[in-house]
Amino acid sequence: MTSTAGPTRWALIAGSSSGFGEAVARELAKEGLNIFGVHFDRRSAMDRVNEVIAALKATGRDVVFFNINAADSAKRAEALDQMQAHWKELGGEHYIKVFLHSVAFGSLKPYVSDTPEDEITQAQMEMTVDVMGCNLVYWIQELMRRKMLGKGSRIYAMTSAGGHSVIPSYGAVSAAKAVLESNIRQLAYELMPHGITANAIQAGITLTAALAKIPGSDKLADFASARNPGGRLTTPQDIAEAIAALMSDKTHWMTGNTIRVDGGEDIVT
Numbered sequence: 001m002t003s004t005a006g007p008t009r010w011a012l013i014a015g016s017s018s019g020f021g022e023a024v025a026r027e028l029a030k031e032g033l034n035i036f037g038v039h040f041d042r043r044s045a046m047d048r049v050n051e052v053i054a055a056l057k058a059t060g061r062d063v064v065f066f067n068i069n070a071a072d073s074a075k076r077a078e079a080l081d082q083m084q085a086h087w088k089e090l091g092g093e094h095y096i097k098v099f100l101h102s103v104a105f106g107s108l109k110p111y112v113s114d115t116p117e118d119e120i121t122q123a124q125m126e127m128t129v130d131v132m133g134c135n136l137v138y139w140i141q142e143l144m145r146r147k148m149l150g151k152g153s154r155i156y157a158m159t160s161a162g163g164h165s166v167i168p169s170y171g172a173v174s175a176a177k178a179v180l181e182s183n184i185r186q187l188a189y190e191l192m193p194h195g196i197t198a199n200a201i202q203a204g205i206t207l208t209a210a211l212a213k214i215p216g217s218d219k220l221a222d223f224a225s226a227r228n229p230g231g232r233l234t235t236p237q238d239i240a241e242a243i244a245a246l247m248s249d250k251t252h253w254m255t256g257n258t259i260r261v262d263g264g265e266d267i268v269t
């Protein structure tokens with residue numbers, strides 16, 4: 001599929017190698033968007049990441065992945081320089097139609113424990129809130145300065161029910177999600193005059209690498225699938241399809257929301 005008239009559309013996905021980010025990259029490539037992916041993977045995971053890149057390229061889209069820590073400001077600037085250089089090489093006009101922040105990088109330690117060494121530290125708390133809650137803002141600031149976002153761009157960030165409720169061992173990530181949702185509202189407010197919308201996507205419990213790291217995730221998943229009115233857990237594809245639908249020009253007035261995409265899981269108490 002070739003893009004419609006106007007600048008060439010790209011998706012920039014932070015967390016593109018797995019879970020929701022991967023599924024969104026695959027779906028948006030099918031929808032005709034080229035893909036810039038940012039991920040943070042060890043060498044041992046690169047065979048699988050290269051398979052994802054190959055599958056994306058097989059759709060005929062242009063695909064460039066950056067294996068960097070999204071929270072490292074120098075690496076972020078370097079990656080953005082390379083993206084702009086790539087656009088220059090291609091010629092013509094380009095913009096980021098969809099920016100998705102789907103990074104899972106946090107501490108899952110309890111706040112209080114009989115063994116103090118097990119308790120979360122200040123450094124772990126700050127790192128979690130920074131990478132999962134605030135990092136999105138720094139990407140958007142750079143993208144705006146570089147004029148890589150424009151009228152019609154859509155910003156999404158992945159949140160969870162943890163943003164407003166307690167999940168065991170998830171305290172720091174819960175705090176990060178609450179911060180993320182607040183940052184999305186602020187971005188929505190400041191970017192609406194530019195014709196850019198920002199929304200948080202609240203996914204239901206989904207079997208991904210990040211979920212598997214949460215202590216007791218099996219129980220969480222069993223509980224969620226038993227109470228979900230849809231009778232199953234959420235899948236990355238559920239989120240990918242929702243974002244593909246939400247990026248429509250017809251949603252230009254929807255901004256600052258936390259949108260549940262969970263089959264009704266969170267409305268069931």
Ligand SMILES: NC(=O)c1ccc[n+]([C@@H]2O[C@H](COP(=O)([O-])OP(=O)(O)OC[C@H]3O[C@@H](n4cnc5c(N)ncnc54)[C@H](O)[C@@H]3O)[C@@H](O)[C@H]2O)c1
Pocket residue numbers: 014015016017018019020021038039040041068069070071101102103104105131132158159160161202203204205206207208209210211
């Ligand atoms: N799985 C769930 O049940 C669930 C539910 C709601 C929200 N979420 C949120 O969705 C987001 C994505 O989680 P997932 O479940 O798809 O996880 P995942 O582990 O499958 O994917 C995480 C992605 O983030 C990348 N990443 C991790 N640290 C990074 C860093 N510092 N810099 C750049 N990239 C980095 C990884 O390389 C990977 O591509 C997270 O914010 C998570 O909290 C997950």
